Amino acid sequence: RLLCNLALQSSDLTTIKVTWKKDNETIIANNTIANKKENQNILSDQHHCTPWQGSSSCQFQVRNTTFKANFLNCFCLFLVPAVEGKEKPIISYEGDSVVLICQSANYTPVEWVWYMSNGNAVSSFQMNDKYEVTGQHTNKTKLKVQKILEKDGGWYHCQAVFKLGESKGKVNIKVLSYMVPLKPFFAIAAEVVILVAIILLYEMYSKKKQTPIDEKEFEQIEQL
Amino acid sequence: MKPASGRFTTKSFFTQRIVNLWNLLPEEAVKARLGNLTARYGARPVVMTGGVFSGLGLLLASFATSLAHLYLCIGLFSGFGWALVFTPSVASVARYFKKRRTLATGLAFTGVGLSSFAFSPLFQFLVDTYAWRGALMLVAAMSFNLVVCGALIRPLALKEDLAGPGCLHLLSHWPFMRYVFAITLINTGYFIPYVHLVARTRELGFDEYQAAFLMSVAAVADLCGRLFSGWLADCGAFRLLHILVAWTSLTGISLVLIPLGQGYPLLATIATCYGFFSGALTPVVFSIVPEIVGIGNIFGSLGLLQMIESIGGLLGAPLSGWLRDTTGDYTASFVAAGAFLLAGTLVLLTLPNFSSWRCLSWAPLPSQGCPLLLLVGRGPVCVPPGQDES
Numbered sequence: 001r002l003l004c005n006l007a008l009q010s011s012d013l014t015t016i017k018v019t020w021k022k023d024n025e026t027i028i029a030n031n032t033i034a035n036k037k038e039n040q041n042i043l044s045d046q047h048h049c050t051p052w053q054g055s056s057s058c059q060f061q062v063r064n065t066t067f068k069a070n071f072l073n074c075f076c077l078f079l080v081p082a083v084e085g086k087e088k089p090i091i092s093y094e095g096d097s098v099v100l101i102c103q104s105a106n107y108t109p110v111e112w113v114w115y116m117s118n119g120n121a122v123s124s125f126q127m128n129d130k131y132e133v134t135g136q137h138t139n140k141t142k143l144k145v146q147k148i149l150e151k152d153g154g155w156y157h158c159q160a161v162f163k164l165g166e167s168k169g170k171v172n173i174k175v176l177s178y179m180v181p182l183k184p185f186f187a188i189a190a191e192v193v194i195l196v197a198i199i200l201l202y203e204m205y206s207k208k209k210q211t212p213i214d215e216k217e218f219e220q221i222e223q224l
Numbered sequence: 225m226k227p228a229s230g231r232f233t234t235k236s237f238f239t240q241r242i243v244n245l246w247n248l249l250p251e252e253a254v255k256a257r258l259g260n261l262t263a264r265y266g267a268r269p270v271v272m273t274g275g276v277f278s279g280l281g282l283l284l285a286s287f288a289t290s291l292a293h294l295y296l297c298i299g300l301f302s303g304f305g306w307a308l309v310f311t312p313s314v315a316s317v318a319r320y321f322k323k324r325r326t327l328a329t330g331l332a333f334t335g336v337g338l339s340s341f342a343f344s345p346l347f348q349f350l351v352d353t354y355a356w357r358g359a360l361m362l363v364a365a366m367s368f369n370l371v372v373c374g375a376l377i378r379p380l381a382l383k384e385d386l387a388g389p390g391c392l393h394l395l396s397h398w399p400f401m402r403y404v405f406a407i408t409l410i411n412t413g414y415f416i417p418y419v420h421l422v423a424r425t426r427e428l429g430f431d432e433y434q435a436a437f438l439m440s441v442a443a444v445a446d447l448c449g450r451l452f453s454g455w456l457a458d459c460g461a462f463r464l465l466h467i468l469v470a471w472t473s474l475t476g477i478s479l480v481l482i483p484l485g486q487g488y489p490l491l492a493t494i495a496t497c498y499g500f501f502s503g504a505l506t507p508v509v510f511s512i513v514p515e516i517v518g519i520g521n522i523f524g525s526l527g528l529l530q531m532i533e534s535i536g537g538l539l540g541a542p543l544s545g546w547l548r549d550t551t552g553d554y555t556a557s558f559v560a561a562g563a564f565l566l567a568g569t570l571v572l573l574t575l576p577n578f579s580s581w582r583c584l585s586w587a588p589l590p591s592q593g594c595p596l597l598l599l600v601g602r603g604p605v606c607v608p609p610g611q612d613e614s
Contacts, residue, residue: 091355181358188365192372196272199375 017061081107083160083169090173092148100143100171102158109160109167112141116156150175262523266379267312274308275370277301282364286357302367309370311530314510315522316377323458325514330454330507337447337503341440384520391524399576400517400525404532406575407509409568410472411536412543413479413561417442417498419541421482424554430488438492442499449503457508464512469572471505476565483555516575540564 060067084103092098102112114133135141141158153175160167262270281301288294314329321328350359394400421442425435457467478498485491510526517525544557 088352091353091358093355093357176354176358181354181361185361185365188362189368192365192368195369195372196375199372203378 019059019061021057021059080162080165080167081105081160083158083167085158085169085171088172090171092173092175094149094175094177095147097144097146098148098173100145100156100158100173101140102143102160102169102171103140104160104167104169106139107162108137108139109162110137111161112136113159113161114141114143114156115159116154145173148173148175150177262312262315262527267316267523268374268377268379270312271309271374271377272371273374274305274310274312275368275372275374276305277308278305278370279364279368281305282360282367286360286364305367305370307530309374311526312523313373313377315526316380318511318514318522318526319380319382319519322519324454326457326464326507326511327451327454329511330450333450333503333506334447337443337450340443382519384518391521391528394517394521394525394528397517402571402575403513403516404529406568406571407529407533408536409564409571410505410509411533412540413476413564413568414502415537415540416479416544416557416561417482417495417502420544420548420554420557421495424482424558425491427553428486428491434488438495441492442495445496445499446503449500450507452500453504454507457511464508464515465572465575468505468508468512469569471501471508472565472569472572475501475505476562476569479562479565480559481562482558536564 057068057070059069081104084105086101090098090100100114112133112135130146132144132146133141134144143156143158145152153173155170155172157168157170160169278301281297281303284301285294285297288297314332317328317332318325347359347363350362354362422432422435422439425438426432453467453471456462457464475498478494478501481494482491482498485494513525513529514522540561544554544561547556547560548554550556
């Protein structure tokens with residue numbers, strides 16, 4: 001995208017003609033911008049999808065004066081499609097299989113490369129019983145890690161290689177051992193046992209203290 | 225008692241509902257037997273055992289390696305446990321309270337609404353932190369607290385308690401069976417919004433947050449309805465049967481009106497009404513049973529009622545899904561649900577003594593601590609046949 005910016009101090013509120021040229025060939029001629037406010041910069045920009053080299057120029061004509069700007073060695077920026085990984089960590093337990101998914105919208109990359117957080121390229125791993133990559137040439141790739149261990153946790157990077165560039169996404173795995181949920185489980189189970197014991201013991205204790213007041217209590221409850 | 229929710233990849237709503245509710249089948253199958261068990265051993269051991277089973281089922285499910293394993297654990301074990309917990313608990317409330325039975329039942333049922341609220345974000349948090357396995361494990365631990373609740377149910381000996389056989393003699397109690405039939409019809413339509421309202425909202429084009437908000441609003445209305453109904457019923461100004469008929473017909477009407485809610489405010493209003501009325505009928509459904517069969521038969525009758533009414537619940541959602549599949553949208557489903565409710569209402573009208581109570585006009589109303597009646601002052605007072613007005 002090429003941008004031309006003309007700063008004009010004139011109070012002249014006439015129309016201004018803009019001409020864009022590439023290598024002296026006119027692309028857009030006499031693109032008029034009318035009635036700009038005083039002291040406002042005049043902007044004109046040019047969008048192109050094909051790359052070009054060489055020079056191009058934009059030209060502003062205000063009444064009888066011509067302002068010209070030259071661009072040398074223009075280049076275009078190519079936007080590669082973003083790769084979607086997953087922001088929320090995937091939680092799994094030791095021994096489970098985990099599938100990591102990366103997607104690249106509607107654009108199919110030439111290939112996918114998976115990296116682990118410490119920089120090893122996973123797709124070149126020979127450990128076929130542990131790692132499996134599917135969807136190498138589609139817009140959705142999956143990395144399946146079997147029998148995952150705690151040390152396998154961390155960030156996994158997927159890199160989509162396009163003709164014109166590369167794009168990365170990342171997925172986080174958190175590997176927990178079974179002890180992690182078991183601790184609160186036992187805590188709650190212990191609480192249950194303690195409460196039940198308290199309730200039953202209190203009842204036995206108060207029954208010993210009770211005499212014929214027993215039946216009257218039940219009748220009262222009945223009338224509630 | 226709401227159907228379990230799950231995630232399925234099949235597009236057919238009918239299949240979804242069948243698979244969802246298959247979980248409930250074993251639970252319902254045991255409910256009739258429970259009347260027997262509870263009458264013999266008392267509510268406390270049964271509820272405590274139920275608590276153990278429900279927690280155990282969820283715990284075993286957390287180790288599941290296949291869908292079938294999950295179904296068996298949650299459906300069979302936990303389902304069995306929940307069945308053991310529910311009926312004796314409701315029956316115990318009915319036994320402990322006589323004058324304020326409906327309000328007590330309504331209050332007891334508010335637990336359902338409150339836990340729904342608390343549990344949705346809590347479960348999401350558990351899944352995010354511990355994945356589904358850990359989450360199930362912790363939910364199992366929380367379920368074990370049902371044992372604590374069971375321990376709190378002190379045994380009560382009433383003079384009407386029968387030492388006799390369980391519940392089978394109730395099958396020949398004709399008014400009770402008519403009541404069960406009415407409630408079964410009502411149950412068929414009752415759960416439809418719980419399974420289909422969110423989908424209906426999405427179908428109209430609203431997003432998932434709007435749909436979830438709708439359900440929350442209905443849940444709040446449900447809670448209010450339960451409490452209000454309990455309080456109103458115990459005021460004593462109206463017969464429980466009349467109150468029940470009023471709530472069920474209003475629920476049926478609001479169900480039929482749901483398809484008319486095309487815009488979000490209107491749909492939200494109708495959903496709120498549905499929530500309120502459906503909540504209102506719940507405590508009355510249970511507290512009216514001792515009036516029909518006597519408090520001595522409460523365990524057996526509630527068990528039988530639960531078992532047979534759940535046939536309606538099990539059939540209702542798949543039927544609704546099938547209607548959706550064949551007609552293309554949910555209009556027919558909701559109208560059918562409302563129709564079932566109104567049909568149940570009609571059966572309720574056939575119950576004995578529905579209209580044989582004599583209602584006098586403009587006598588001073590017995591207030592029984594009900595400020596509403598104090599305000600009104602004078603109104604229709606109904607007495608059962610054979611009793612003179614005081």
